[in-house]
Amino acid sequence: MNIKVRFAPSPTGYLHVGGLRTALYNYLYAKNQGGKIVLRIEDTDQSRKVDYAVENLIAIFNSIGINFDEGPENGGEFGPYYQSQRLGIYQEYIQKLIINKSAYPCFCSSARLEKMRELQIKNKQIIKYDRHCLSLSDSEIESNIRVKKYVIRLKIPDKGEVLFFDQVRDRVIIKCSEIDDQILIKADGFPTYHFANVVDDYLMGITHVMRGEEWLSSTPKHILLYRAFGWELPKFIHLPLLLNSDRSKLSKRQGDVAVEDYLSKGFLKETLINFVGLLGWHPKDNREFFSIEELIKEFSIKRIQKSGAVFDQEKLLWMNKHYLKNLK
16 A cells, blocks of 8 residues: 555644644654655635744744655645635535435524524434425525525435444444534535545545544544545544643643744754654653654554553653753
8 A cells, every 4th residue: 555644734823732743643654654744734714724824834844854745835746735725626526425415505594503402402412403404395405595505514324323443442433323414515615624624635545544532523424425425435543632741631721832832942853753752652662762763663553552642841851951962
């Protein structure tokens, strides 16, 4: 297999240390396997876009030695690598789902959806769309499309379950009855993250999807999209959460979380690569210090841990002192 992975951030500001770890693990795996890594900018939510965030992101990766084989800077067979520049592709593929009855337009107002959710909460039901618009006739749909704003939803199978194997968490099963008819195309014509993500991963030939644990619950939705298109699934690898010292989810309330902040405070790039490389992955022995070349040689998905990884500020300082002492 020709291994191909990707790092797909949104241009919403600084590079989170969790994002650095995701990019690093993808990079290490690709280089260990003689594969390629893609940088793809997922900017379909234009309201959250921050000016110069992409330029800042690329500059940071260049400075710490993570180089992408394809992306906004260096092009490639599947460019452009900004999702906002690929809208025509998503429109083409949503039509395929509408034609095969895997997706349908929804004209419900926000007021109706809010009342629906309130009633479901009151009745202690699963919060999900009630499929009001799925029962519309072709003539009603045609009439509504001319005068109303609408979204496109995925039609989740009525019965059955989604079973998949995560290379860190093994067997995962979710019942279809627990999955919402997710929105694929928003009222502004832009795709949602979930739809664009799956279409791009397939078209770009991504073989392994390695991302944070917080995306595990979205994976059944993505798998159902792959099934609707009749596409082969990639391998899924979900990385453990990064935790504060009190084992709460890593947050800015308890310290810096931006890579830029650590670099500006004098932490060396070698320190950050080494420290972040050991957040959720362990080598064969108890060795603590690795260059990026040594991490590439040692890296294995089999040694990614399931449990959360503590971001130990004191260990980071200790490791940085080691690298500062050994500066030539």
